[in-house]
Amino acid sequence: MVAIFPGKDDGLGTGEFLEQTPRQDDSESAERLPSGLESRMSEEKAEDEEKTEDLEETIENRSTTSPQPGRGPWPETATAEPLISDSPPNGGYGWVCVACVFLINAHTWGINSSYGVFLNHYLTTDKFPGSTFLDYAFVGGLSISTALFISPLSTSCTRLYGTRTTLLVGVFLEGLALITASWTKQIWQLFLSQGLCFGLGMGFLFSASVGIIPQWFTTKRSLANGIATGGSGIGGMIYSLATNAMIRTIGLGWAFRILGIVALSVNLVCALVIRDRHHQVGSIHMAFDRSLFKRFEFLLFLGYGFFSMLGYIVLIFSLPDYATSIGLSAQQGSIIAALLNLGQGIGRPMVGYFSDASGRINMAAFMTFSCGLFCLVIWDFAKSFGVLIFFAILVGTVAGTFWTTAAPVAAEVVGLQTLPSALSITWVLISFPTTFSEPIGLELRSARGNIYLRCQIFTGFMFVGAALCMLVLRAWKIGEIERLQEDGRERALRDDDAVREHDSDVGNETAQAGARPMTKFWRRMIMLRRV
Secondary structure (H helix, E strand, O other): OOEEEEOOOOOOOOOOEEEEOOHHHHHHHHHHOOHHHHHHHHHHHHHHHHHHHHHHHHHHHHHHOOOOOOOOOOOHHHHHOOOOOOOOOOOOOHHHHHHHHHHHHHOOHHHHHOHHHHHHHHHHHOOOOOOOHHHHHHHHHHHHHHHHHOHHHHHHHHHHHOHHHHHHHHHHHHHHHHHHHOOOOOHHHHHHHHHHHHHHHHHHHHHHHHOOHHHHOOOOHHHHHHHHHHHHHHHHHHHHHHHHHHHHHOOHHHHHHHHHHHHHHHHHHHHHHOOOOHHHHOOOOOOOOHHHHHOHHHHHHHHHHHHHHHHHHHHHHHHHHHHHHOOOOHHHHHHHHHHHHHHHHHHHHHHHHHHHHHOHHHHHHHHHHHHHHHHHHOHHHOOOHHHHHHHHHHHHHHHOHHHHHHHHHHHHHHOOOOHHHHHHHHHHHHHHHHHHHHHHHHHOOOOOOOOOHHHHHHHHHHHHHHHHHHHHHHHHHHHHHHHHHHHHHHHHHHHOOOHHHHHHHHHHHHHHHHOOOHHHHHHHHHOOOOO
16 A cells, blocks of 8 residues: 655655655665655654644643633633734725724814814903913813823723723713803813813723724824824814804804714714724733833833923914914904814824825924924914914924824834723823913913013924934834844844854854944934834
């Protein structure tokens, strides 16, 4: 009896067939084999057994690290099956999710961006007697800081009950906040409604939706994220103009009610349509992963967000009031706010598009520095309506760079699996500058002359500081890439049959690579490379 089986490719060509004689003749056949061939077959058999053992160990490890079952969106059989790797589709239904996040941003951050119009109305009409300009400034800061500060809570809610439930909670709270704000008579009621409750709703909607876009895209991730975050700019433009018009024609109360009804309707539809891919990518929804604080690169990313928010909030909330301080009308101030948000709506998708082409960290550093430069050079000389329009559109294209690049850059720094935890920590940290940046900006105003000069200098240097954090992060990223490439070259040499001949050379190269001079770190900050 003769068994025929495909032979292994041993340099003689694939597809050959070997004949194996019956088992009792194996010893005789082995005696006829050359000694070199017999030794080679034994080595290959040992290697195959070792690979089989490694594969079994890998499968066992994957099965033990599968998501744990619970009441969230993961199935109960998750621990019984290996975690299946599913690469992002880079499109498809992901574009529907982009549209949903775009609309959610338009009806959360977009409505919040129109607070500059509300602030100008409160300051010029003394809507709540006895309240100071700092009280009104804290209302706007409270809504943003609350939205960011509750991100660990909303992240835990997403893990336990799923993305859709978290979004629906946010839909209800935001609608409730805007409608109840229409009946406020005292400043503390405004704090609770337009400040605290609106921030809670915006926080649940934002935290549950911000990490969805990177799960659907690879090469188009920054473009998709830029389009989605552009919703806040377009929404801010629309609602800045609409809010000012409604306040003048139908009053503050009905302006709040109409905003609440529209936001409730649009956000409800988006919450029902959007889909996440947490199970496919194996997302780790840990509300507060303290181990991230031990990573230098993550601390640099946090510094980028901290300084960006100190400048961003002052800019978007102060510009309408700055317009009235140089002699423009409240309506012209609302137009300036709308054009600033129009610039964000145009600029954020562009930042996302060019981030995919030129590098996400590169684009974040360059655009953030440009924003600081515009504030220091142009804003100080914007004394007329025409120049202020130019400045609002120009600075708007780069002012929201952090929101466009936060998720893609964080994914570059910590990876997709740890992204929800990293973003949760980031939102909590930047809740502090968003709370106090506008009060700081108003306190920096002077009593006479160019009253906003110190505020303008403060805003510009905060963006420059954020850009410096990104330059250092860029140097780290390039060094990380070089280290991985060096490890890959060493591994290739070790796998080479002639590794013994190169051992001395490899040792010398490794020693030279490990002893990098400090100047190389600074060179990586400015060298031309896509990161």
